[in-house]
Amino acid sequence: MGVFPPPAGTGPGALPMNVKTIHFGDEGQAATAALLRRLDAAGERLDPAWAGELHRVLETLDALDRRHGGTGPVPGGEAPDLVDAALTATAHLENDARRARDDAILVEVAELAIGVALWAIRHDVALRVVEPLANALALRSNAAASKQELAAVFGLMQGVIAHVAPGLGADLERSNPERPWRILHANFAITAIRTEDPALMDHAFDALDRALPDERAGFYGEALALAMNPRVAPAVRERIEARHGKQS
Numbered sequence: 216m217g218v219f220p221p222p223a224g225t226g227p228g229a230l231p232m233n234v235k236t237i238h239f240g241d242e243g244q245a246a247t248a249a250l251l252r253r254l255d256a257a258g259e260r261l262d263p264a265w266a267g268e269l270h271r272v273l274e275t276l277d278a279l280d281r282r283h284g285g286t287g288p289v290p291g292g293e294a295p296d297l298v299d300a301a302l303t304a305t306a307h308l309e310n311d312a313r314r315a316r317d318d319a320i321l322v323e324v325a326e327l328a329i330g331v332a333l334w335a336i337r338h339d340v341a342l343r344v345v346e347p348l349a350n351a352l353a354l355r356s357n358a359a360a361s362k363q364e365l366a367a368v369f370g371l372m373q374g375v376i377a378h379v380a381p382g383l384g385a386d387l388e389r390s391n392p393e394r395p396w397r398i399l400h401a402n403f404a405i406t407a408i409r410t411e412d413p414a415l416m417d418h419a420f421d422a423l424d425r426a427l428p429d430e431r432a433g434f435y436g437e438a439l440a441l442a443m444n445p446r447v448a449p450a451v452r453e454r455i456e457a458r459h460g461k462q463s
Contacts, residue, residue, distance in 0.1 A: 230380035243285015243337050247277045250330040257323050262311050269327065272297050276334055286337045294340045302332040302344035309347055322358070325351035332375060342379050345395035353398070356406045365410045369419070372403045376422065389429065400426045401434060408438065411451050419456050433463035 235362045250271050254266065261290050262295055305328040312321040328351040335342050342348065352372055361364045376399050383396040391397075407419035424431050439459045440451040 216340075217380075241285040243334075244277075244280040245285070246330065246337075247273070247280045247285065247334060250327060251277060253323065254327060257320065260317070260320050261308055261324075265307040265311075266306045269301055269308070272301040272304065273331075276301070276331075279338075287339070289338050289340070294338060295343065298331060298335045298340050299344050300340065302328060302342075302347050305331065305351075306344070306347040309350060311331075314412065325354040328353065329371070332378075336374060336378050341382060342375070345379055345383065345399070346378060348375065349395045349398040349402070353402045356402060356409075359406075359409075362410050362412070365406055366412065366415065369403070369406050369410060369415055370408060372399065375399065375419075376403060381386070384426070385425065397427060397430065404434065404438075408451060408455070411448050413450070413454060416451070416454050420454075432459075435459035437463055 243364075245264070254261075254273060257266070266298050275293075279294070282452055285291055305324050308324045309321065309328070312318075312324055328347045332342055332348050332351075334340075352368065352375065355363065356368045359368055376442070379395075386394075388394045388396075400419075404416075404419040404423045407415040410416070423434060427434070435455060435458050439452070440457045441447070442455050
């Protein structure tokens with residue numbers, strides 16, 4: 216990206232006095248290139264084997280963007296396997312960061328996982344390795360410092376849930392409370408509660424009711440217990456209480 220400022224003066228031949236930005240490539244291409252830069256910036260703080268694998272895959276995704284554009288279907292059948300490989304690498308890097316209790320690296324890895332997922336969504340590629348993405352979204356939600364940031368995370372979670380629904384919507388692993396489908400919906404609802412926005416809460420609660428019919432009563436019971444904290448807005452408590460009452 217280059218910036219070309221207008222020449223000084225307002226006489227004949229002068230350009231309008233506003234700065235124009237020249238972009239090389241589309242937004243999708245720029246986002247993938249930024250992922251590579253982010254990984255490179257993390258450098259020696261990451262395990263070299265898994266960081267190297269992630270770098271290899273991101274370079275391939277970047278090449279696909281440059282060849283076919285930053286959005287839309289990608290010809291050939293390699294894209295799903297590439298996304299799987301990238302998210303698997305982030306899962307290993309996440310585990311390393313947790314063992315080292317390195318919160319800074321954990322954030323970097325989470326952003327890389329989210330970036331890979333957004334690449335898949337832009338190109339309509341299935342997301343089959345979902346656990347590291349669910350963890351990354353939870354981390355971003357926990358780090359949100361304002362209602363605006365929470366609303367942005369809410370929108371991202373909504374897009375991811377819609378994208379993975381064809382593969383996870385059947386929810387065949389109901390004995391596993393840590394399954395990504397459950398984690399995504401529980402965190403979606405928690406993020407909505409933290410926004411204190413009635414419309415977002417209703418939307419997330421409706422989605423949870425559809426996705427986790429056997430667990431919704433337990434979720435609302437736990438949420439209501441937490442909502443008894445005096446710091447929770449009365450309107451939020453009332454909305455949770457109303458939903459809990461429907462399950463009783």
